[in-house]
Amino acid sequence: MIDVKQVGKRFGHFAAVQDLSFRVEAGEVYGLLGENGAGKTTTMRMMATILQPTEGDIEISGFSVRRDPVEVRRRIGILFGGDVGLYNRLTARENIAYFGSLYGLEPARLRERIDILSRMLDMEEFIDRRVGAFSRGMKQKVAIARTLVHDPDVILLDEPSTGLDVTAANIFRRMVSRMQDEGKTILFSSHNMGEINKLCKRVALIHKGRLRFAGTLECLREKFGIVDLDDIFMAVVEGSEN
Numbered sequence: 001m002i003d004v005k006q007v008g009k010r011f012g013h014f015a016a017v018q019d020l021s022f023r024v025e026a027g028e029v030y031g032l033l034g035e036n037g038a039g040k041t042t043t044m045r046m047m048a049t050i051l052q053p054t055e056g057d058i059e060i061s062g063f064s065v066r067r068d069p070v071e072v073r074r075r076i077g078i079l080f081g082g083d084v085g086l087y088n089r090l091t092a093r094e095n096i097a098y099f100g101s102l103y104g105l106e107p108a109r110l111r112e113r114i115d116i117l118s119r120m121l122d123m124e125e126f127i128d129r130r131v132g133a134f135s136r137g138m139k140q141k142v143a144i145a146r147t148l149v150h151d152p153d154v155i156l157l158d159e160p161s162t163g164l165d166v167t168a169a170n171i172f173r174r175m176v177s178r179m180q181d182e183g184k185t186i187l188f189s190s191h192n193m194g195e196i197n198k199l200c201k202r203v204a205l206i207h208k209g210r211l212r213f214a215g216t217l218e219c220l221r222e223k224f225g226i227v228d229l230d231d232i233f234m235a236v237v238e239g240s241e242n
């Protein structure tokens, strides 16, 4: 469970996130929407205890990011889009294992987790090859596996499908559904409205760091009287100047 409670983040005088509140339940895939610079990554970084909120608090499975950051980190897996930062001279397996060992996983458990993830993400063919020569999509799969190696309850995915082709994006979507069935809490940011539409029932829409909407996609469409998510998005971005 993720409980965002009136959270704010200032960088100097600039408020990147203001008075933000929403809740994501276990077993839910929740979408975080907003244009470039809206505050999505900042919000996820606060959830992962990489950044401290300047106002409010966030609870992850009941633990406060302010008071119990160690407990939070143990329960959270985070994946950022863009440069995934793998060690090129190590194999896919070694990259994932390195992260697993940082989480204190026992060798036997680590082997088991890597086998499961490698099967789930269709990585068996290249799991023992060095990642230096991997394509972007292959690297992204390794990064996804690394995010999930310690079997976290709460999974934060910041534009995770960037660079994935249609097949890999499908594998990814199936994996998200499976994690949802396992009762994981999944927060997902994307600029791809088609993907949001396929994966999420509920979304939060933020604009310039403030919440504009939180609820089901049906409610969102009803509220704006527009069916197409891209059009709703544009209406929010263009319709408000504060």
Ligand SMILES: Nc1ncnc2c1ncn2[C@@H]1O[C@H](COP(=O)(O)OP(=O)(O)OP(=O)(O)O)[C@@H](O)[C@H]1O
Residues within 6 Å of the ligand: 011, 014, 016, 034, 035, 036, 037, 038, 039, 040, 041, 042, 043
């Ligand atoms: N470390 C920082 N110092 C100063 N300003 C920052 C910092 N990190 C983020 N910001 C600012 O906060 C705002 C929100 O940025 P954030 O990265 O959260 O947006 P985003 O919604 O993830 O955008 P995108 O869709 O482009 O990834 C931006 O104006 C950004 O410039």
Ligand SMILES: [Mg+2]
Residues within 6 Å of the ligand: 040, 041, 042, 158
């Ligand atoms: Mg971002």
